[in-house]
Structures are given as structure tokens and as C-alpha cells.
Amino acid sequence: MPEALLDILAFQGGYNTSLVLLSTLLLGAGAGPVGVYILFRRRSLITDAIAHATLPGIALGFLAALLVGLDGRSLPILLAGAALTAALGALAVQWIRDKTRLAEDAAIGTVLSASFGLGIVLLSVIQNLPVGGQAGLDSFLLGQTAAMNAEEARIIGIGSAVVLALVTLGSRAFAAVSFDPEFTGSIGWSVRLIDLAMIALALAVVVVGLKTVGLVLIIALLITPAVAARLWSRHIATMALLAGIFGALSGYLGSALSASLPNLPTGGVIVLVAAAIFMVSLVASPRRGIVAAALVRRRIRRRIAMRQALAALERGESVARALRRRLQRHGLATRDGGLGAAGSAMLQRWRRDERLWHRYIVEHGTPPLDAYWSPPETILLPGVVAALEAAEAER
Amino acid sequence: MSLTLDAFLQIDLPALVAAVLAAQICGLLGNFLILRRQALIGDAFSHAVLPGLVIGFLVAGSLSAPAMIAGALGAVLIAVVLIELVRRYARVEAGAAMGVVFTALFALGVVLLEAGLGNVHLDAQHALYGQLEYLFWVGPATWSDLADPALWAELPRGVVVLILALPVVALPIALLFKEFRAVTFDAAAARQIGLPVRRLNALLMALVAVAAVAAFDAVGSILVIAMFICPAGTARMLTDRLSVQVWLSLAVATLDAVLGYALAAWAPTLLGAPFSVNAAGGIALVSGLVLWAALLWAPRHGVVARRRRHRHAASAVQP
Numbered sequence: 001m002p003e004a005l006l007d008i009l010a011f012q013g014g015y016n017t018s019l020v021l022l023s024t025l026l027l028g029a030g031a032g033p034v035g036v037y038i039l040f041r042r043r044s045l046i047t048d049a050i051a052h053a054t055l056p057g058i059a060l061g062f063l064a065a066l067l068v069g070l071d072g073r074s075l076p077i078l079l080a081g082a083a084l085t086a087a088l089g090a091l092a093v094q095w096i097r098d099k100t101r102l103a104e105d106a107a108i109g110t111v112l113s114a115s116f117g118l119g120i121v122l123l124s125v126i127q128n129l130p131v132g133g134q135a136g137l138d139s140f141l142l143g144q145t146a147a148m149n150a151e152e153a154r155i156i157g158i159g160s161a162v163v164l165a166l167v168t169l170g171s172r173a174f175a176a177v178s179f180d181p182e183f184t185g186s187i188g189w190s191v192r193l194i195d196l197a198m199i200a201l202a203l204a205v206v207v208v209g210l211k212t213v214g215l216v217l218i219i220a221l222l223i224t225p226a227v228a229a230r231l232w233s234r235h236i237a238t239m240a241l242l243a244g245i246f247g248a249l250s251g252y253l254g255s256a257l258s259a260s261l262p263n264l265p266t267g268g269v270i271v272l273v274a275a276a277i278f279m280v281s282l283v284a285s286p287r288r289g290i291v292a293a294a295l296v297r298r299r300i301r302r303r304i305a306m307r308q309a310l311a312a313l314e315r316g317e318s319v320a321r322a323l324r325r326r327l328q329r330h331g332l333a334t335r336d337g338g339l340g341a342a343g344s345a346m347l348q349r350w351r352r353d354e355r356l357w358h359r360y361i362v363e364h365g366t367p368p369l370d371a372y373w374s375p376p377e378t379i380l381l382p383g384v385v386a387a388l389e390a391a392e393a394e395r
Numbered sequence: 396m397s398l399t400l401d402a403f404l405q406i407d408l409p410a411l412v413a414a415v416l417a418a419q420i421c422g423l424l425g426n427f428l429i430l431r432r433q434a435l436i437g438d439a440f441s442h443a444v445l446p447g448l449v450i451g452f453l454v455a456g457s458l459s460a461p462a463m464i465a466g467a468l469g470a471v472l473i474a475v476v477l478i479e480l481v482r483r484y485a486r487v488e489a490g491a492a493m494g495v496v497f498t499a500l501f502a503l504g505v506v507l508l509e510a511g512l513g514n515v516h517l518d519a520q521h522a523l524y525g526q527l528e529y530l531f532w533v534g535p536a537t538w539s540d541l542a543d544p545a546l547w548a549e550l551p552r553g554v555v556v557l558i559l560a561l562p563v564v565a566l567p568i569a570l571l572f573k574e575f576r577a578v579t580f581d582a583a584a585a586r587q588i589g590l591p592v593r594r595l596n597a598l599l600m601a602l603v604a605v606a607a608v609a610a611f612d613a614v615g616s617i618l619v620i621a622m623f624i625c626p627a628g629t630a631r632m633l634t635d636r637l638s639v640q641v642w643l644s645l646a647v648a649t650l651d652a653v654l655g656y657a658l659a660a661w662a663p664t665l666l667g668a669p670f671s672v673n674a675a676g677g678i679a680l681v682s683g684l685v686l687w688a689a690l691l692w693a694p695r696h697g698v699v700a701r702r703r704r705h706r707h708a709a710s711a712v713q714p
Contacts, residue, residue, distance in 0.1 A: 044491040045435055099698050100690050105434040105490070106628050112438070113621030114683020120524055120617070120676025121659065128670040142505055142519055216442075216523065217505070220498035227485050227495050268505040275499035288484050 005260040009252075016150050017259045023157030024212055024255040024270065028221055028247030030163035031205045033171065033240035035226030035247070037198050040178030040236065044223050045108055046093055046199070051206045051215045052112040053089025054082035055119025058140050058210070059126055066131060073133045075152050075211065078140075079159075083207045089115050090199055143214030143267025152211060159208035164244075167201055174198055175236045212255065213267035220271040221247055228278040231285040250274035300373045306332070310347040313339035349375075356388045363391075401536040407660060409532040409554050414652040414678055416557040417610035418622045420564050422648035424603050425627035426641050430579050436600070437623030439493040440607035441616035443474035445504025445522045448612075452517055460552050467608040474500055475600065524675040525615025527656075530554060553613035560609035564602050568641075575599065576637050618675040625682035626651060632686075632693035647685060655681035 004013070011018040038044055061081025062072040070077065089111050096107035126134045167174070176184040177194045185191045202222055209218040225246035229239040254270030283290050309319040309327055318337065319327075327333035332343035339347075356376045360367060371379045376388065421437065428434050444467040451466025452458060474496050481492035505519045530553050534546035568575065577585040578595045586592045603623075610619050630643035659677025663670055691698050 039487060039491050042488050042490070044488070044494050048438065048494070096690065101631065101696055102429065102628055102690070103432050103434070105432050106429045106624050109434045109438060109620055109624035110628060110683055110686055113617055113624065113679045116617050117621065117676040117679025117683060120673045121680055124672040124676065128668070138520070141523065217498055217502055219494055220502065223491055223494035224498065227481065227487050227491055230485050230487060263510055264506055265509045268502040268509065271498055271502035272506060275495070275502065278495060278499070282480065282484055288486070290484060293484065
């Protein structure tokens, strides 16, 4: 059914479907940048505790709505309950980390499993209550499979738009804290407050995404696009923008795919699309991808081999035929396999580069591996190179 | 649920045994994981096994234990390789790398299942909270029936897998306890005295994988996570000696499992409600509450005791 899929992608798949598409697109767009800042603060997995801690809140929200005579399925009430217990969960993680001898990872695991356990117990009590409407509660675990109604999609869309607006507004503060918390504190901004706002936004993403993605997988929208963006850029603003785009794309493509194939759960498909974007980044990113890294390694290996071969020719030794051919192709060896003038000059230049890099290491520490195999002029500022040369000449 | 003897033997006993064994196997390894700040490995593994189980089921065409265990172990292996790749290339902390990998694998499992490739005993709900309620032991009606070897052959598969997994996990820990202790507390020093640190780390990860896979089928991912962390965390609050901590954690794991199961299976009945609640959830909840109690009231390291000490110290300095 590719035509149906194309219709849906063009927002022609009916009002409800288009609304869901738009709301998940906005959700992903907001989640991406929040995830980048959280990644830089090394708090990615605290969102897993927050997400699992929503379950008791959903159950309590349902029960509270029943008690006051409202419909238990009312999304705002359920999400309010979810936000409440999720916030308690986040506080509990911080409390355990700060006040006891257990580390943050153990704190996260404890809060996650205990609150989820409480949620399951409450849900199984609710399943046995003589009231209606509890069947839909399960969908908060793994997200919605059937179409959701326009009212709910609208709530999710508005919530996502608010998150996106807030993270855009706060991006300077978040970037500052992520990049250099000490400096941020020193100019009078409260690091604690900014961190708190960051966690609050992550919580908002989790709560808003519960209905579509489900609490088990929602953290993927916060983590996966952010890590994928990190493969493409090292500037935090670019990363935030890229993660937003990746997240939006995951939400948009994922919910369109699951709408065209009714059996597929939206949450799972969205997360798989995010994972696919990540895998492409991991393999193909020109900065840090697996292919790029392999190419750099090959270039370095060849360079070392050629350098050693030139030195061998200089000593009057012979080198393997394949290597000699490669030198000849580059004009670095003469036709009869000797060291020509060009080869000799190249060897001198490489030796000079190596001396300068050694001096650099003595004075400044290790440069990145691929830098070492490039002429210093292409990496370092002219002044630094001149200083290194002067230091070498002095010796 | 009625509290008759045959119901106990056929429904509650196998579930209790499975819960206690799963709790002990995971709790034992948790001692090392929480000290190494790797507590969330259990979280990652127990989610990552899902697509492996589904594919094992598809390949074997039935819920055959060997095929599904092989699939699950394969999935964990893939997860480990992927986590390492993500860490190395994206240069992010282990937690974020695990988050990327386990959500992707779990999502794959969920999509495969919802696309209609699972069956009634293999669905996403079971993956989360296990099937303690479905471990029926058809046969024993009275205590004396337990002496009948023919009935033991009918023991539910999940229980059998856990019984086999216990020595697989416990023996290496018992035999190499000093070595594991050394690499856990000070890997650099362990390397200095010539211990094969990398191999010991790999062995520990392999044992964690075995534990997660063996327990996952019976108790689900949420209880696996709880048992990797809560009993060992409780024990850590109570002692500074690792050997004592290990024994305490086994005791706490047993207590958590029995109390949690009792709360879930019997407490509602005793309170007059005509149903029982989810056992895996009940055990996870109880293990969290027990840990919480230890965090607050542990004799030396608890928050209350610490605060009291601080107050004493403060009043001692004041004139």
C-alpha cells in the first residue's frame, strides 16, 4: 500500500491521522534538543526512571477520576497523574544519589523497577474493578496501536509544541550548562535551576509522548536522535538542531508507517525509524562514522608504509614490489626502484613534520590521531607552527 | 484464588520457586554490578533479549527452550557489540549508548510481536512482567506427591531453566570470588598482581547475560532489573564486607520474592477481594520498599543513623 503511505505522508490521510502525524513530528522535534542537553549533562538514563515512574501516576489518575465521578479515560487527568509520580521518581533518584551510598545507576534502577512494580500492581487491581474504561490503560506501556481521537491528538500536539518552544527559548542557557557548568555558574546563572528546567522538560517529553510511544520506549526519542546528532557535529547548537530534525523525522515517518500498516504499534515503529537514522549516522557520518574512521585508518597505514619504504630506499635496501609500485605511481621512486629527488624531498618533509609534531607533543600534549599524520600547517595556527620550528632550530 | 493445598502445590509453589531462584541468581550478580556502577546492564540486557526470543521462536516454530535461549543469548551478544560500537564512535557515556541500543532492540521485538509473529505465551506484556501466573505444575495434589519422580518431569519449563541456571551462575562466582572481588574494587591493582582482568570482566558479563535470559522468561524484564539492584543494594546498606553482603543479598532476595508473591497472590484474597494482583509487579514493589527501608534505617549507613551521627558530632564541637 505505498499510495496510502504517500497520502498519509502528504497529510492527506484524513484529519485524525494528519493530526497524529503533526503531533508526533512536534514531539520528536522537541525531544531531540532536550536529549542533546541531557546527554551532555550525562543524565540520559535518568529519563528511564522518570518514564517508568509515570505508570503508578496513570493508575492513580484513573482511580482519582473515578472517585470524583469523572471519566477515567480522560487524557489530561491521566497525564497529570503521570507527571506527578514521574516528578516524585526524579526526586527519589536525586535523593538516593545525594543522601545514600548508592550510586546514580543503582538509584535509577531502584526507582524504575519499584515504581513500575507499583504501577503494575495498581493496574491489575484496576483490571478487576467493576467499572469500564480500564482497557485503554495498557496502551500507555507500549503506545497506541489503534487510531487515537482528535481531542487526544490535539492535546499531544499542543503539549509537544509547548515543549519545543520552551527548549528553543532556553537553548542558550542549556547549551551553556552543557558546555561549561563552572563558567555558567560564575556569570551568575543558577546551574541547579537550569538543570532542573532541563529535567522538567525531559519529564514533559515523557508525559506528552506516553500515549503515542509508550513509557517503555519513550526514552528512545530523548536519547537516540541526540547520540546520532553527536556523530555529525561537535557544536552543541548544530547538534540540538540536528537532533530536533532527526526526532521530527522519526515521529513523522514512524507514525505514518504505523498508520498505513494498522497492526504495527506506533511507538515501536517510531523508535525503529530513530534507530535506523542512528545506524545510518553511525556508518556514514563523515566525522565519526565507521566508514570514515576506517578510511582514516587506511590512509594512516599507507602513509606509514610509504614513509618506511622511502627510508629503506634511502638506506639502499629494497622494498616489496607492491610498495615500490605505489611509490612510483606517486613519483616518489625512480623507474629502476631507487630513491629519486622527489622521494628524497618528501622523506625530508615528512621527517620535519614528525619532528614538529614531537615537539608539539612535548609542549602541548597529544594531538588527535589523524592530525599527527597531516602536515602541522593544515591543523595548527601559523604562529604555533613558527614557534615549533624556532624551538626545533634551537636544538 | 483459593488457599487449598493442591492449588498451592500446582500454582503457587512453582511460581514461588521460580521467583526465589530468579531473585537469587540476579541478586547474586547484582552485588558486583552495583559496586562497578554497571547496575543498569540488567536493564539493557533484559530489554535486548526480546527480539532474540521472537526470532528463536520463529526459527524453531515452537516455544522450544533451547531455540529461544539461543536466540536470547544471541540478542544479548549483539547488544554488547552494538553498545561498544556506539560508545567508541559516538564517544558517549555507557548509559546513553545502552539507551540507544536496548530501546532499538526492544522496539524491534515489540514490532515483530505485534505484526502477529508471536503467540499467546509470547507477547510484549509477558516480556515486561513475565508469566509467573502461568507456571502451572500439573500433578501434585498433596505433599506426599512431591516424592513421585514422574511428577517432577512435569515441572514447568521456566522453573527447570532457572534450576539449571543457578549452578551455572553461582559456581563461577563461588570459585573465583577473590578474583571478582579484586577486579570489582580495584581493577588496576588486580592487573598489577597479574589477574586476567579483561577475561574476568567478560565472564561476569556472560554470567549476567545467562541470568537475564534465564530469569526473563519466567519473571519478565521489570523483575530482572529489580533483582539485579534491590537485594544487593539493600545488603550494601547493611555491611561493608563483600562476602557478608553477598550472603545478605541472597537472603534479602528470598525475602523480597516470598513477601512480594504473598502480597500479590494472597493478600487480596485475605482482604476479601476476588482476585490476585500481578506477582512480578508485587515482588518488584516489595523489593523497592525493602531497599527504601534499608536506605532510611540501616544501622550505620542509613540516612537516619547518619543524620543522628552528624548531630552528635555537631553538638560535640559546640561549646
